[in-house]
Amino acid sequence: xxxxxxxxxxxxxxxxxxxxxxxxxxxxxxxxxxxxxxxxxxxxxxxxxxxxxxxxxxxxxxxxxxxxxxxxxxxxxxxxxxxxxxxxxxxxxxxxxxxxxxxxxxxxxxxxxxxxxxxxxxxxxxxxxxxxxxxxxxxxxxxxxxxxxxxxxxxxxxx
Amino acid sequence: xxxxxxxxxxxxxxxxxxxxxxxxxxxxxxxxxxxxxxxxxxxxxxxxxxxxxxxxxxxxxxxxxxxxxxxxxxxxxxxxxxxxxxxxxxxxxxxxxxxxxxxxxxxxxxx
Numbered sequence: 001x002x003x004x005x006x007x008x009x010x011x012x013x014x015x016x017x018x019x020x021x022x023x024x025x026x027x028x029x030x031x032x033x034x035x036x037x038x039x040x041x042x043x044x045x046x047x048x049x050x051x052x053x054x055x056x057x058x059x060x061x062x063x064x065x066x067x068x069x070x071x072x073x074x075x076x077x078x079x080x081x082x083x084x085x086x087x088x089x090x091x092x093x094x095x096x097x098x099x100x101x102x103x104x105x106x107x108x109x110x111x112x113x114x115x116x117x118x119x120x121x122x123x124x125x126x127x128x129x130x131x132x133x134x135x136x137x138x139x140x141x142x143x144x145x146x147x148x149x150x151x152x153x154x155x156x157x158x159x
Numbered sequence: 160x161x162x163x164x165x166x167x168x169x170x171x172x173x174x175x176x177x178x179x180x181x182x183x184x185x186x187x188x189x190x191x192x193x194x195x196x197x198x199x200x201x202x203x204x205x206x207x208x209x210x211x212x213x214x215x216x217x218x219x220x221x222x223x224x225x226x227x228x229x230x231x232x233x234x235x236x237x238x239x240x241x242x243x244x245x246x247x248x249x250x251x252x253x254x255x256x257x258x259x260x261x262x263x264x265x266x267x268x269x270x
Contacts, residue, residue: 012262020261021235021246060238063231064262065170065193090238100240107239109183110170110193129196151171151194 005034008067008074009153024062031061031088035142039077040070043077043087048117050083055138058089058113058142060104066112068150069132084139089113102127162225165252167215167244170194170231171205179210179217181241193231215242219252227252227259235259 005011006106011027011034018026018085035042040057048054057073059066071085092098095106102108102115102125110128117123132150136143145156164176171194174180178179184190191198195236212218233243249259253269261267 002211014266017267019246020229020266023175024234060233062233062236062243063170065231090233090236092239093237109190109240128193129191133196141197 005079006028006037006072008034009064010034011061012064012067014158028088029091032141035070035086036072038070038076040084040086043085043149047083047085047148049120049123051119053138054083054085056085056087056089056100056101056115057134057135058092058108058111060111062090063111064153065132065150068153071105072141072149073135073139076141079105080139082139085134109156138140163221163223164226164228165210165217165224166228166230167217167249168232169229169244170211172202172209174207176228177208177210178202179212181213182211183240184209185211213242214244214248217248217252220252221251224241224252225254225257227257229259229261255265 011030014023034041043056047056059070070086077084085102089111098108099106099111102113104121104125105127108114108127112131113127114131114134115122115125116134124134132147133143137148148154148156166176166178168180172192192202210218223246227249229244235246236243250269253259254270257269258265
């Protein structure tokens with residue numbers, strides 16, 4: 001019996017000799033179920049209306065970096081209470097919609113696409129390398145070990 | 160003659176290979192590399208080689224490339240970024256016996 005995928009990074013692992021395009025289509029199809037089972041929340045139009053700090057992260061399901069980032073963030077949320085709302089950037093077909101979800105990022109040059117809101121007010125956005133580092137700052141995640149994990153899947157040894 | 164190795168778009172430019180990117184790396188002033196956050200000028204200054212051309216029409220004749228590398232790029236899909244890497248183009252440019260390495264794994268060898 002197939003085991004359900006529980007980690008975002010597992011979505012990017014090819015199965016049974018899949019060619020890359022097929023693997024990516026499968027990963028995108030399975031992404032909502034993995035998201036539903038995580039500590040992250042699917043983006044909704046009400047996402048930013050919540051009080052407190054809200055992080056919106058648009059990811060590419062074909063990006064190993066983005067999938068590992070989501071695992072990192074989901075694990076981190078076991079230790080802190082923050083609202084993190086996630087969407088698949090390939091479900092966005094118009095720059096206006098991207099701008100609505102992540103102000104200042106109409107056509108981001110790389111995923112992830114990240115916006116930080118505080119008490120319903122937009123604070124900051126970024127994409128790609130800067131987007132990952134905005135996530136780390138917003139969630140008080142140590143960037144060095146986090147980047148090593150996201151880029152390489154290696155967990156740094158304790159100093 | 161040295162093997163011709165090409166890295167198509169994606170997450171992380173590599174030394175010692177020809178890194179293909181779309182025109183956005185030059186036309187979009189805010190473009191930064193995904194892995195390191197460097198500008199296009201930074202990467203060129205660091206000695207990386209680039210080929211600027213569209214994913215749908217790679218600037219290689221048929222059957223000329225020994226190795227195609229793709230890391231964290233959309234394959235055969237359309238997004239806000241435009242057309243992703245086209246597997247048909249990968250197959251076209253590879254020589255017989257040439258290999259396609261995707262996300263670090265060998266996925267295809269051209270017969």
